[in-house]
Amino acid sequence: MHETKIPFGERDGILFRAHEVENGLRCGCVCPGCQQPLNAANNGEKVIPHFRHAKSNDCFDGFREGVRRAAVALIAQHKQLMLPALIETVRVATQGGRLLEKKIELQPVVTTADSVERFVDLDGLRCHAVLHQSDRQLIIRIKLSARTEYERYRQLEALEHSSMEIALHNLTLEQINDPASFERAVLYDPATRRWIRSMRGEKLMAIVGEKLESLASELNAQWHFEQLKREVAEKARQLALDEEKAKLQLALDEHRAHQLQKASEQPPIDQDNTVKGRAALIAGTMLKAVQAWGAKAIECSACHLLSPPESQFCLYCDSQTSKVNQVVLSPDIIWTLGKRMRCSAKPEMSVKAAPQLIVRPDIELV
Template identity: 50%
Template sequence: MGNTIPFGERDGVMYRAFEVENGLACGCVCPACHRPLNAANQGKIVSPYFRHVQWEDCLWGHKEGVRRAAVALLVPPHSLLLPGFQGTVSVNTLSGLPLAQEIGFGPSSIIAERVERFVAFDEVIAHAVLHIGERQLLVRFKMSARAEYERYQRLKALEHSSLEIDLGELTLEQINDPVAFERAVLSDLDNRRWIRSARGQQMEARTREILQAQAHVAEARWAKEQAHLQAVADAQRAEQKRLAAVRAKEREAHWANQKAVALEQSSKPRPHNVTGERELREAQIVGTTVKISAEYGHGTECSTCHLVSPPNTAFCLYCSHDQSRMQPVSIAKDFADTFHMRMRSSAKPDHSLRAVPMLTVEPDL
């Protein structure tokens, strides 16, 4: 379409090529450079259009004409359909969970009380400024795919709402069709979007305020919970420390006691009825197990030497091995009678002997 000119200007009014006489007799000038135009409206196949009488270095006749014809349509009583607005407001919180809320409103129509044409705001031209009461709505008609980023940043900084209506996709046929053109300018929701919606921004600011207040409440609650959890963890650590100290003391006392018993034992002779080390250890395991289960019905077995101490004994009475776990065991009376038979094929005596070649304290059987 490039340089076909859909509108010619005569006495400040925009005419389509089929609305005027053919050729130079149209009396129109280019809306951009104001030099004379020829109307070409006799074609059967091609849509009517204007061209410069002489080839001119003018690239703006198309764009300028469409924009000015579009602005003329905004004048009351025409109503302009405004797009809706959608957004999400989210606020970060200390706990890491952001608070978010959807906001928005639907499309609505306005009729301007007054329309100003081509007004500059901070070096950006608003093609139309619609006045409604105290409010102003800035309209830009986009005519090319060119990025408008810088311009729109400037418009966004203004207090007024601003709207983009994209007419760059319209064909000459659509522009020449008054109904289609009017629809594109006034009421096609697909070609318009907010550059800045004052209403949307207010909505966003209000929602942000509410969410921030909610976030403060949530954060205070969260901080309180964290403090509580911290206090609980601190108390647990302190209790663990205390228990470890108690246990260390008990262990120390236990070892001191074992040393004393061992010293006393060293002066006594060993029993002579068993010969080998394995048999001796086996007899000690069987002996302590049967003795304790006969006395209490259950006991505590050392995971290292396998000798059995009375129930709930914290430290092995015999091997003083540092890594021993003391596990509860019980042996039924009738089972105890045959226990020594089973121990003969058990790995426990060997394991015991390997882990503890010399018991600190010999059991008194």
Template identity: 30%
Template structure:
């Protein structure tokens, strides 16, 4: 398996590739992990030149340890890296459940360091490489293992310094053993890099959060005003209904009072429930005349302003109260006719009809 192959051997204190030394045990190389002898396999054309242990040993550190050290050494030597893009999405919601979001991003760029140091301890944590770029420190982590070291990431973020991770855990042996391909992957390819922490990114995210909070506050205020307006409208409608009902009640009371004050030859008192019954009967007569206009006149009619009764189209006077003026041409639909009685029972116009014309013509 490829994981058992070792890309670099230790020769006189330095790491070398198999292609750079003699074949077999003559290479004189040791395993960077367990320090036992290695065999260089560089004579064939089928396989990528590599090292393997001369004797079977339980060593897993040779591959990762050598790759990690070579990557760090190349970063320090070149003092160059291409950073990846930064992108983070922040979101929030309004009081009505609406979602708002902002995308914070900036493009990656090529950086050349004025200084590069390897494995310097900073507040108890040791980044792999530290670059000095434009007066600022950039920490670089080289990830060789498949598993992320979350604890180290947390401690690095706590330093408050921009930190970049290069993930070369998936590089194949051909790329690792080719100096040009390895340098391209390690330094120039942004696709295997990501920001563990970015001071610029944090600043942009905080600014975007403040802007988003302002937008959400403005939208919440708009929502509040809309809800208050709707509540006020509902209250106004309820008050209008109350006043209309109160008006009907007061009108009934006034009719009773008028009956009490009539001369002796007139009835002295009229029961309010009886008066209300007459008003409802008037509503039924008006509704019946509307339904007749739909059934007999195709919905066309002339409605009297005085008694609200409906007459045949082009009538010159009201056949129900005798009014010669105030007849208006109207059109009723069958849907309206079906609901006319319910509408009229809630309308104060029926009260006025009865008040103006207490008795219609037979």
């Protein structure tokens, strides 16, 4: 529709809306795109005034050229327009994994230019208007097609000037025909404009970025310090652990020597290493615990024999898997010992984990 209904006709270099001229070919206007004669349609209540090419041709520029030139003329006439809003977030990551963020927000404000240049070529780039304000320039692009002009924007972003876009491709013929709403859309409506590059925004972001960087470096230093402290503590913990392990090994070595000494002092009797024989030994150490050690003992997790409560290791076996657990026995266990051993799995487990004992328990066999 935009391509066939043309909102502005040109006569003697001046743009007219269709309702401002005579109907039909008498309007005396040409197309702002191809300079071919136009036909004004401004008769009848249902018709929104517009122009059409008098003879159909393949020109699609009538709408774009007219609206663009009318918009630039407004800007040149008023030397004033609303700047777009700017919302950006500056982010800086710390070494500790935190993300420092600060939002920058510039509200839309009206700016006034000293002068306005129309249709300027800057490094081969067609700028629709350039606003001059003391030593600063603001480049304006009037957007009249729905597609994004990535290449143009890339070129504009490379220039050391602020640049903004005013998008007018969504305006209806009625909005364009109404001078007040057209003026609002071109000069003031925050919804039609956005920054391509904002030098002021960039300066602000640089300042905020510097502040965040300095905060980040403070946090990084603190983090490094904490990290160092963690490393030192970890090293100390590891050292203490190693020391503990060495101590334990030393105690175990001493214990093994003690076991061998004790074994050499025992009369050489053949060990009964059957399950039944082991059951008798376990029961014997239980009895001894009740009678001689105040019903307290430590139980070996490998051979299941009981050693005196103050022992650090199992007195009898040298099983690698041996751990000792404190146990408290019920004194009346004596009466049920035989029965207990018969239905216990411990004697069998004992023979399996420690087939040969280093030291024989010093007990009366029951």
